[in-house]
Amino acid sequence: MPVYRAKDGVLQLPDSSEEWKEGFTFIQAADCQLGMTWSCRGAGGYGENNGYQDNPEYENSTWNHEIRWCNSFVSMVNKMEIKPKFAIMCGDILDAWPNNGEVALRVRDKQYVDFQKIFKELDIPLVCVCGNHDVGNSPTEETVDKYRSDFGDDWFSFVCNGVFCIVINSQYYHDPQFVPEIAAEHDSWLDEQLKIAESGKYKHSILFQHIPWFLNAPDEPKVYYNFPQPFRENMLKRLSDAGISKIFCGHYHRNAGGWYNDKMELIVTSAIGLQQGTDRNGFRVVSVAEKSISHEYVELDNIDE
Numbered sequence: 001m002p003v004y005r006a007k008d009g010v011l012q013l014p015d016s017s018e019e020w021k022e023g024f025t026f027i028q029a030a031d032c033q034l035g036m037t038w039s040c041r042g043a044g045g046y047g048e049n050n051g052y053q054d055n056p057e058y059e060n061s062t063w064n065h066e067i068r069w070c071n072s073f074v075s076m077v078n079k080m081e082i083k084p085k086f087a088i089m090c091g092d093i094l095d096a097w098p099n100n101g102e103v104a105l106r107v108r109d110k111q112y113v114d115f116q117k118i119f120k121e122l123d124i125p126l127v128c129v130c131g132n133h134d135v136g137n138s139p140t141e142e143t144v145d146k147y148r149s150d151f152g153d154d155w156f157s158f159v160c161n162g163v164f165c166i167v168i169n170s171q172y173y174h175d176p177q178f179v180p181e182i183a184a185e186h187d188s189w190l191d192e193q194l195k196i197a198e199s200g201k202y203k204h205s206i207l208f209q210h211i212p213w214f215l216n217a218p219d220e221p222k223v224y225y226n227f228p229q230p231f232r233e234n235m236l237k238r239l240s241d242a243g244i245s246k247i248f249c250g251h252y253h254r255n256a257g258g259w260y261n262d263k264m265e266l267i268v269t270s271a272i273g274l275q276q277g278t279d280r281n282g283f284r285v286v287s288v289a290e291k292s293i294s295h296e297y298v299e300l301d302n303i304d305e
């Protein structure tokens, strides 16, 4: 089915029922990032992300690795005996930056076509979350508009079988300097969603985002992949106070995660795409029961080169 799009802050799933009926599963994945392998290797150095856009070969770059990994994901999910209610891709959908010149934009458009072609084969709804590669590390009005025309709203909420799901765009917290009004709008919208979570109307309230607040522990030092203090602590407290019980993230290209206050778990899921640690490409199967939520990382089949 076509990739799902949110409109006016709401995403409608086939099962958007407000009432809890029975336990169910969904799939959480991240960073399919079509093109990343070429970006990291094409400029002549694995892991070197600099300078690839100046490589004359960039215009003709390919992403066969990512196509194979994404196809493996789609076929594994389609074969699941218990059909998950939805799958969610927690950001960095495409690798080519939307704000890095015309060549990158042309490459990105090709990555977008392939992404749509692969994921329309998925038998369950795919929900997209905005990552740094999707609007740029410092989003602008142009990159946000481009994202919205390609993928629909970049922040929204949805309900599935009595569970409340909030999707935020973590880039507005990473660097709002060029879009202060949009970032403020996003933050006050989040406040409204947290009031709904706090009302206790739903069995669980969960959050999806790209950049994790922390990787392993709420009080760890600032590194490239997390948020600085004291902002991190303020956000974690705000989310936990509202009754958010799980936060699912990507961005790290490795598995990680930890707990805040023993009440709220943050889960970092490694990539469908290129790995930056020792995990293997994969995704997470999340099982939602009436009183608890559990999750398990599943490696992709047939991923060796």
Ligand SMILES: [Zn+2]
Binding pocket: 091, 092, 131, 132, 133, 210, 250, 251, 252
């Ligand atoms: Zn990222």
